[in-house]
Structure formats: C-alpha cells, structure tokens
Amino acid sequence: MKPHNSFWKNKRVIITGHTGFKGSWLSLWLDFLGAKVTGYALDPFTNPNLFSVLEIEKNINDHRDNIRDLSSFKGVIKSSEPRIIIHLAAQSLVRESYKDPVGTFATNVMGMVNLMEAARSCDSVRVILVVTSDKCYENSEIDYGYRETDPMGGHDPYSCSKGCAELVTSAFRRSFFENGSAVAVASARAGNVIGGGDWAADRIIPDAMRAFSDEQILLVRNPGAVRPWQHVLEPLSGYMTLCEKIWDQPSKFSEGWNFGPEDEDVRTVEEVTDRVSELWGNHAVWKKSNGDHPHEANLLKLDITKAKEQLGWKPRWDLERALEKTVGWYKSYYNGEMMQEMSLKQIEEYQAS
Numbered sequence: 001m002k003p004h005n006s007f008w009k010n011k012r013v014i015i016t017g018h019t020g021f022k023g024s025w026l027s028l029w030l031d032f033l034g035a036k037v038t039g040y041a042l043d044p045f046t047n048p049n050l051f052s053v054l055e056i057e058k059n060i061n062d063h064r065d066n067i068r069d070l071s072s073f074k075g076v077i078k079s080s081e082p083r084i085i086i087h088l089a090a091q092s093l094v095r096e097s098y099k100d101p102v103g104t105f106a107t108n109v110m111g112m113v114n115l116m117e118a119a120r121s122c123d124s125v126r127v128i129l130v131v132t133s134d135k136c137y138e139n140s141e142i143d144y145g146y147r148e149t150d151p152m153g154g155h156d157p158y159s160c161s162k163g164c165a166e167l168v169t170s171a172f173r174r175s176f177f178e179n180g181s182a183v184a185v186a187s188a189r190a191g192n193v194i195g196g197g198d199w200a201a202d203r204i205i206p207d208a209m210r211a212f213s214d215e216q217i218l219l220v221r222n223p224g225a226v227r228p229w230q231h232v233l234e235p236l237s238g239y240m241t242l243c244e245k246i247w248d249q250p251s252k253f254s255e256g257w258n259f260g261p262e263d264e265d266v267r268t269v270e271e272v273t274d275r276v277s278e279l280w281g282n283h284a285v286w287k288k289s290n291g292d293h294p295h296e297a298n299l300l301k302l303d304i305t306k307a308k309e310q311l312g313w314k315p316r317w318d319l320e321r322a323l324e325k326t327v328g329w330y331k332s333y334y335n336g337e338m339m340q341e342m343s344l345k346q347i348e349e350y351q352a353s
Contacts, residue, residue, distance in 0.1 A: 003240035003351075007247070009034035012081060012124070016040045016067055016115065017088030018060070021198040022131070024050040026086065026236050028340070029347050031059045038080040040073060041089055042066060050197030053333070054340045067111035074118045081124040084243055087115050088131050090162075095202045097158035108161035109168060116172040119183065127246050128177075129239055130169045130187040134228060134260065134302050135159040137189075145263070145303030148189075148256045166256065173254060184250030186242055190235035191228030191260035191302055194322060196329020196343065198232075204269055208276050208286070209330045218277075218286035223270035226299045228260040231322035233350045234315050235259040241313045257311070260302035265319035272323070279327040316353045325349075 013030055017023040018039030030037050037060040044051045051057070061080060065072040067089040077085075090108050091097065097104040112130065119125050137146040138153025152167060154160030166187055173185040194205045201207075204220065211218040238259035245253045260266075277284040307313045317325065325346055332342050 003029075003033060003237060004244060005033050007244050008240070010036060011083055012036045012038070013084045013086065014038045014040060014077065014080060014082040015086050015088060017090060018056070018062075019044045019049070019051040019064075020088060020092070021050055021195075021200065022193065022232060022236065023088045024054060024056055024197065025195065025232050025343070026088070026239070027056050027060055028054055028343060029233075029236060030240075031056075032344060032347060037061065038076065038082065039063060040065065040067070040076050046199040048199055050199075053197060054343055067114055068106055070114040070117060073114055074121055077118050077122045077125075081122070083124060084127045084129070084247075085115070085119060085125060086129045086131065086239060086243070087112070091158070093200060093202055094135070094156050094158045097156055097161070101157040104157045105161050105164070108158075109164045112165045112168045116168065116176075120176055125183050127243050127250075128183060128185045129243055129246070130165065130185070131239065132165050132187055132189050133159070133162040134189050134191050134258070134300060136162040136166050138163070139300060141299050143299065143301070145301040146258070147303045148258055148306055177254075184246045184254045186246055186254050187256045188235065188239055188242060189256065189258050189302065190238070191230050193230060193232040193235060194326050195232035196326055196333065196346070197339070204273060205276065205326060208273065208280070208284075211286075212277070212280045212282070212284040213330070213334050215282070218273065218284070219289040220269060220273055220286050221289050223268065223273065223288055225269045226266060226301070227269065228266045228300060228302050229272060229319050229322065230259075230261040230265070230315060231317050231325060231350075233347065234261070234317065234322075237316075237350070238307060238311070238313050241311055245311055253310075257307050258302040258304050259307055259313070260304050261315050261319065263301070265315070266301050267319060272319075275320075275323050276327060279323060280331075316350060
C-alpha cells in the first residue's frame, strides 16, 4: 500500500524533529502530497544538513524549540490545530547517548511525555504516531527477527530510552486515549535507514560520504555487525500508510508496528561498505578502526510480517537500489545540482515502484 494523495491533501500535520534527516524527507514528501505541515524542532545539528539543502522552511510552518519545553509545544499545537502528529524528535545516536545519557533520556523519554500531555489538551488531534527505533527491543543477539510483542529493553542509554518511549506511549494510550477517546495512538519501529542528505556523525553512510568526497580512507568500527538496512523512504511510506489506517479504524491499528527490509537485505556493515565504495568509485577504500568503542548491538533484525499482512505495506526498494539511490544523491549534491528537485524525483520514483 502507498500513501494516498487524496488523504493527505490539506491535512494539518505536526512533525516533531522536522529538521532532522527523516523529518526533512517526511516534510518534503507530505508537502508534495498537499498536507499543511507544521514542524517543531531544534535547529539542524550538522552543517551541511538536509533541511537547509532542500530549503524546506519555505514550504512549511517552521517552529524552532525544544520538545522538552511543554509550554512551548502546547502553544504550537494550540495555534496549528493539527489533525495528525508524527513524533520524530529525538537524540538519535547510540554513541552520543554514552556521552550525554541525561540529555538522551530527557529528550527521548520526557520529550515523549510532553508530546502526549500537549496532545491531550488539543481537541483537533485525531492521530498520534510515535516513531521510536528497532533498538527498542531487548536484544539477545540471536538470529531472530524481533516481533512487536517482544519485550522492550536496551543495553545502551539510547536503546533503553527508546524502549522507555514505547512504554510511555503504551501507558498514555491505555490511560487517556482508549475507551471512547477521539485520539488514536500507535508507534513505529524502523531499521537502519539510509538515503541522501544524512550528515550525522558515527553513521556508516554519512561517514563514508564525508571520507570519500575528501578522498580519505573510511574507518569502520564494527564491520561484522548485522543490520536491517532500508532506504529512508521505506519507513516513511510505512508511517503514512499507518496514519491512514489508524484514521479509518483507530481501535484496530493503535499498536506498535515494525517497518524494516526483507530478510535478504539484513546484511553486515562490511557488505554495505564494500558496495558503497564500488558505487562511489574513484578508488574509495575503507579499513577497520582498531580503537576501543562503546558497546553496540552486533546482530539486529526485525520481523515485518504484521505490517505486510495487516497494513498491506511492504518494502519496494531492495538494498542494491537503496544504495544506488543514496550514493547517487550524494554525488549530485557534491556536483552542485538542485537537490530539492532531485529529492522529489526520488520520491516520485519510489511512489511509482
């Protein structure tokens, strides 16, 4: 199932974290579909960043503040009267969570509480979609795709905070948004997203693009780690599909949902890095970094059976195509092309696939 233009036309939507990687792509896509988008987030934290490159602020209502500020967020909700809230605002990096665990929990857990509390005060809201992470599950490092019913957990502060965010979502749903409530609440857990315009530190694709564009050797921390790789448009299409389903049948779809790749695209970092090097060309090379690094999960897979069977959603771009589109985007950027036009073209190609 694909997002429907007719559904999103003139829908009032708040996206928290709209200045981030996923948030920028989602803002662009929803604006393209005719939605009335309001964004609430901090300033972009990298330079360059996708939000600025795509000039998204020209097309949406752009609010800059911290999701930890309940009063501020309540004010934006009151003024924009959203029908749908898609919550992406987060501290999204595992290694950063070791450096700043307090800030990570404050944003990812109490920010979640603030969002729910603010939404309770707004009569216009019909759907709340909370985006967490595939790392919300208690990871036992076995060759098994985690299902939506598996326990929450997390070894590192980031992963634990995402498990906590899922528990907060469940608590608010059961306490305030059931038994005749007009508001439906669901959560979404996606795999390792890749795509053009991500410049975050300590992610393999952004690290590779920085290194290769400067003709440097890419240093890879854990080449044997296995991840569920998917192009960023894949989970975003899942989020929009889920919102449409919840709108029509809130009691049936107000749950947790996995959005990941097919099993054959669950690959090692080494395999992905080798292919990215080939696609970039120009003698791009990488080697293993031998330093000491904080713990990160070595094996992670998602079971997407539920989304495929109940939502009619399925991945459309396999890993090879996702990597081609990603590397192609960065090459176009470094060649000075018009990236909003390029990005919209990729969205159209994805919708047509």
